Amino acid sequence: DLLERVSKGGGEDAILRHTQRNKKLFVRERLKLLLDDDHFLELSPLAGLGLPYGDVPAAGCVTGIGKICGVWCIFVANDATVKGGTLYPIGVKKQLRAQEIALQNRLVSVYLVDSGGAFLPLQSELFPDKLHGGKIFYNEAIMSAMGIPQVAVVCGSCVAGGAYIPTMAEESVIIDNIGTLFLAGPPLVKAATGEYVSPEELGGAKLHSEVSGCSDHFASSEKEAYECIRNIISTLNYKGLPEEAAEQQDSPLYSAEELLGLAPWDHSCTLPVQLILSRLLDGSRFQEFKAKYGTTLVTGFGHVEGHLVGVVANNGELSRDASLKGCHFVQLCAQRSIPLLFFQNTTSHPVAPASITQAEAHSSRLKAQASMMAAVACAAVPKITLVIGGCYGTDSYVMCGRSFSPNFLFLWPNARVGLVDSRQTWDSDPTGDKSEQKQLKEKLEEESSAFYSSARLWDDGIILPQSTRKV
Structure with a gap:
């Protein structure tokens, strides 16, 4: 409408x-x-x-x-x-x-x-x-x-x-x-x-x-x-960027219409991102990189419309191991001149650590995310980012958000992008003023929606999940 x-x-x-x-x-x-x-x-x-x-x-x-x-x-x-x-x-x-x-x-x-x-x-x-x-x-x-x-x-x-x-x-x-x-x-x-x-x-x-x-x-x-x-x-006699001849392409084995049912609506959890990739990549073929390590980030190679791409897809919280794996993979793609395709969908993590062990894990993850962030920023290859679910805080930067200048950034209609998950704002402070917490929650809910983002040109448009491959 x-x-x-x-x-x-x-x-x-x-x-x-x-x-x-x-x-x-x-x-x-x-x-x-x-x-x-x-x-x-x-x-x-x-x-x-x-x-x-x-x-x-x-x-x-x-x-x-x-x-x-x-x-x-x-x-x-x-x-x-x-x-x-x-x-x-x-x-x-x-x-x-x-x-x-x-x-x-x-x-x-x-x-x-x-x-x-x-x-x-x-x-x-x-x-x-x-x-x-x-x-x-x-x-x-x-x-x-x-x-x-x-x-x-x-x-x-x-x-x-x-x-x-x-x-x-x-x-x-x-x-x-x-x-x-x-x-x-x-x-x-x-x-x-x-x-x-x-x-x-x-x-x-x-x-x-x-x-x-x-x-x-x-x-x-x-x-x-x-x-x-x-x-x-x-009569310009202008070639622009050379178009590479795309390899012969196969349609995915699964219908793109099924992406409507796979688009994440509950941003407190994630679904296996491979379900989405199998409906977008040629022939549903995906050569995964470090499949057993840092499993909350899925990386690997595939083809879209015959063009080879490196896929970096959230599959849960961006942990230390996942960030190190992402850093390694992004550097490989940059070295091989392979375009990068980012799929953002992360679960939010606690604002403050609840224990010394959690604090140490946060510090370790921070350093690893900084390494991946630097790799993404310095990768001199085309980058396209698609927000398919929730993406909060620094995870948005690490996964090539708007401030990291992807060539294009698109959202699915269900996408949520924000500094924090609105549900955590008052959960983290149970003693705070309830009316203020409610106002803050409503404000964050509105400002993290895909339509709020697109109205302000924080992205290049909202696309329907089933149209993703065509775009």
């Missing part, structure tokens, strides 16, 4: 205004004209829901990865039906994440610009800091220096700072009658000088194609614009 809701942008009335009155295509119709087919990996579609400043469906822009003329590209497409295309802090964060993925994977970047600029009441949250709006333009410059192509379409308003996005791209297209580009629009000109000027006169397609030279291509319609972008990409 949530995905269906965000797919409609600002709602049916806003779409009607956008398409009928403004004579523009809805953002998802634009993508159909741009991409080779309708299938693409959409990133963080639930971002922007339930935020303190209200709902901003899909953070006001659609981002994802798909093929254009056979070339893998990442796109950032503004949705002007959401808040009139106004840029909110969550929208800045989503665009920066798309650029980060483009940098990591050397993907061609395509910008479909249709935005009214920043939302001024929240300017302190999207303008002045290092990871605010200006970082978008910085990233454009860095990608250009790295030889990563960027192209843009001005398919609506392109105002204020947003005007730099197409002008910093290698090639840009502007659409007649609907595309406008200026630092200050007609209302500001009127307020400053008392002079009325139309959007077309101030920054329309003809002006920027014939006079200013800000646009490289003039398109008389949206269809023509996206055909032009496809032609540009077909």
